[in-house]
Amino acid sequence: MALVELRGVSKSFRKGDETITPLDNIDLDIEAGEFVSLMGPSGTGKSTLLNLVSGIDRPDSGTITVDGTEVTKLSRSKLADWRAANLGYIFQTHNLIPVLTAYENVELPTLLLKLSSSQRRQRVELAMEAVGLSDRSDHYPRQLSGGQEQRVGIARAIVAHPKVVVADEPTGSLDTETSEQVQILLQRLNKELDITLLMVTHDTDAARIASRQLVLDRGKFIESQIAVA
Numbered sequence: 001m002a003l004v005e006l007r008g009v010s011k012s013f014r015k016g017d018e019t020i021t022p023l024d025n026i027d028l029d030i031e032a033g034e035f036v037s038l039m040g041p042s043g044t045g046k047s048t049l050l051n052l053v054s055g056i057d058r059p060d061s062g063t064i065t066v067d068g069t070e071v072t073k074l075s076r077s078k079l080a081d082w083r084a085a086n087l088g089y090i091f092q093t094h095n096l097i098p099v100l101t102a103y104e105n106v107e108l109p110t111l112l113l114k115l116s117s118s119q120r121r122q123r124v125e126l127a128m129e130a131v132g133l134s135d136r137s138d139h140y141p142r143q144l145s146g147g148q149e150q151r152v153g154i155a156r157a158i159v160a161h162p163k164v165v166v167a168d169e170p171t172g173s174l175d176t177e178t179s180e181q182v183q184i185l186l187q188r189l190n191k192e193l194d195i196t197l198l199m200v201t202h203d204t205d206a207a208r209i210a211s212r213q214l215v216l217d218r219g220k221f222i223e224s225q226i227a228v229a
């Protein structure tokens with residue numbers, strides 16, 4: 001069984017009189033340790049897919065299973081606990097809390113886990129180290145560069161040792177050089193820490209660093225051209 005398994009997943013939204021169906025009976029398998037990129041025209045349902053995999057939203061039909069847990073069956077409260085322990089989310093803009101230091105921002109998701117304070121400290125320190133920011137722990141977001149802020153966002157996403165990390169345009173708001181650094185970091189986390197990644201991107205260079213490229217269009221996955229480039 002794949003680490004992430006989508007079977008017959010559909011999701012529609014009503015827009016006035018119209019019904020739009022970004023995801024139409026989709027199947028997807030992501031194996032443990034894979035790095036999958038997802039591209040596609042604007043509004044085709046890429047973020048919707050990430051929200052379904054992470055249990056933020058529910059499909060109209062179909063099942064989503066992550067590491068043997070059928071996420072689509074979990075109650076709301078169970079879902080919150082499951083997400084805290086199993087899923088990391090990297091946003092386009094890092095969404096850091098400005099009044100907390102880098103360390104405290106990364107620590108936040110661990111407060112939902114049953115850990116001793118020394119286990120918690122160890123996790124945060126490891127995550128800060130993994131993104132190369134151990135020396136910036138006491139800095140506030142305003143004291144960090146855009147790339148450093150995004151790296152703190154990445155540390156926050158991996159601090160709970162999640163099974164899967166989903167990333168929604170993680171390099172979308174960065175300049176070319178910083179974007180490349182974040183791409184290298186994501187690739188390293190995938191290869192060295194064996195983190196399974198599903199990354200939405202509009203950037204073909206970013207998509208190329210993934211081990212598998214998918215394109216979503218009109219409710220379905222299509223073969224990616226860049227996979228054979």
Ligand SMILES: Nc1ncnc2c1ncn2[C@@H]1O[C@H](COP(=O)(O)OP(=O)(O)OP(=O)(O)O)[C@@H](O)[C@H]1O
Binds near residue numbers: 040041043044045046
């Ligand atoms: N909660 C919602 N209510 C109504 N419509 C929604 C909702 N969420 C998404 N949609 C619609 O579903 C479609 C897919 O949206 P989604 O954000 O998943 O696309 P996307 O591929 O991530 O787009 P982009 O590349 O521009 O970020 C869009 O038409 C969007 O307007």
